[in-house]
Amino acid sequence: MEHQEEKLQRRKKILLYYNAYSGSGVFRNNLDHIIDRCQRQGYQVVPVRAARGVVINRVFETLRQEEYSRILVAGGDGTMNMCVNAMVRHDIHLPIGLLPAGTANDFAYYFELPSDLELQLDVALGNKTTKADVGKVNNKCFINVCAMGALVDVSQKTDPNLKNALGSLAYYLKALTELPQVHPIGVKLTTPEKVYDEEIYFMVVMNGESAGGFRKLSPLSSMDDGKLDVIAFRKMPVMEFGPLLFEVVNGKHPENKNVLCFQTEELTIESEEHMDTDIDGEHGEELPLHFSMLRRRLDVFVSEERWHYDD
Numbered sequence: 001m002e003h004q005e006e007k008l009q010r011r012k013k014i015l016l017y018y019n020a021y022s023g024s025g026v027f028r029n030n031l032d033h034i035i036d037r038c039q040r041q042g043y044q045v046v047p048v049r050a051a052r053g054v055v056i057n058r059v060f061e062t063l064r065q066e067e068y069s070r071i072l073v074a075g076g077d078g079t080m081n082m083c084v085n086a087m088v089r090h091d092i093h094l095p096i097g098l099l100p101a102g103t104a105n106d107f108a109y110y111f112e113l114p115s116d117l118e119l120q121l122d123v124a125l126g127n128k129t130t131k132a133d134v135g136k137v138n139n140k141c142f143i144n145v146c147a148m149g150a151l152v153d154v155s156q157k158t159d160p161n162l163k164n165a166l167g168s169l170a171y172y173l174k175a176l177t178e179l180p181q182v183h184p185i186g187v188k189l190t191t192p193e194k195v196y197d198e199e200i201y202f203m204v205v206m207n208g209e210s211a212g213g214f215r216k217l218s219p220l221s222s223m224d225d226g227k228l229d230v231i232a233f234r235k236m237p238v239m240e241f242g243p244l245l246f247e248v249v250n251g252k253h254p255e256n257k258n259v260l261c262f263q264t265e266e267l268t269i270e271s272e273e274h275m276d277t278d279i280d281g282e283h284g285e286e287l288p289l290h291f292s293m294l295r296r297r298l299d300v301f302v303s304e305e306r307w308h309y310d311d
Contacts, residue, residue, distance in 0.1 A: 011069040019075030053082040060090035076102015081280040095299035097124025128307035131296035149202035184235035203232035216251025
């Protein structure tokens with residue numbers, strides 16, 4: 001049987017799916033260098049510009065997978081989300097190399113990719129991969145997180161300059177300014193194991209560990225366990241909300257009495273009220289929401305060190 005490394009070496013095309021505007025457009029300055037690196041390693045690069053998922057769907061409709069070594073995705077979580085949705089829709093099973101270039105790179109952060117582009121290319125053009133789950137919510141896939149509730153748009157409302165200067169603290173400060181408008185929403189959470197009736201301010205269904213600037217939002221998540229990690233922030237006195245956000249920054253919130261945390265393979269969320277949703281940083285689905293997992297659906301290129309750890 002032909003080993004994966006031999007297959008990767010035999011296939012000489014790379015599909016480069018890139019978002020020209022991710023990270024304030026910094027990727028455009030490196031496009032020529034990336035293509036040069038690929039060509040020097042003997043690959044033919046087929047560039048595809050991200051355009052709301054339309055173009056990548058057309059490309060995947062006629063793609064001959066046996067000709068390609070891998071897909072390189074240059075952009076943030078939203079770009080990766082579009083690529084993965086198209087891959088699942090068209091049954092594409094090529095390994096993915098990540099070149100994180102967005103304001104939110106939580107999916108890449110999970111795999112501990114280096115921040116230096118040259119080192120990222122070393123990983124993306126290597127031959128070590130690890131498995132990753134893909135979440136499903138109704139008819140859409142998500143790679144990292146689906147968020148719901150009153151604070152779902154905090155990330156979009158936070159000034160980019162403040163994000164760069166303060167990191168997670170910027171989101172904390174923005175969330176505090178939203179408190180006067182926050183009200184709890186009644187939800188019914190149905191899993192194969194249990195039914196929960198809760199009043200919540202906000203909740204996330206996680207595949208990864210971090211989201212919205214909070215690096216330890218789901219500290220126990222694993223992307224290859226086939227499990228959804230659910231974290232809901234319950235109705236609480238306003239004076240307890242601020243200290244809880246500091247616990248979230250430090251990953252100490254799962255034990256807080258105002259937080260509901262559990263794992264499950266399937267989940268349905270229902271409510272009589274409207275609830276804003278967000279999928280990997282983009283506008284999400286309307287309730288009711290049904291969640292499931294595509295177990296170990298992706299192969300993602302990782303460093304030698306990370307590969308040994310996961311293997």
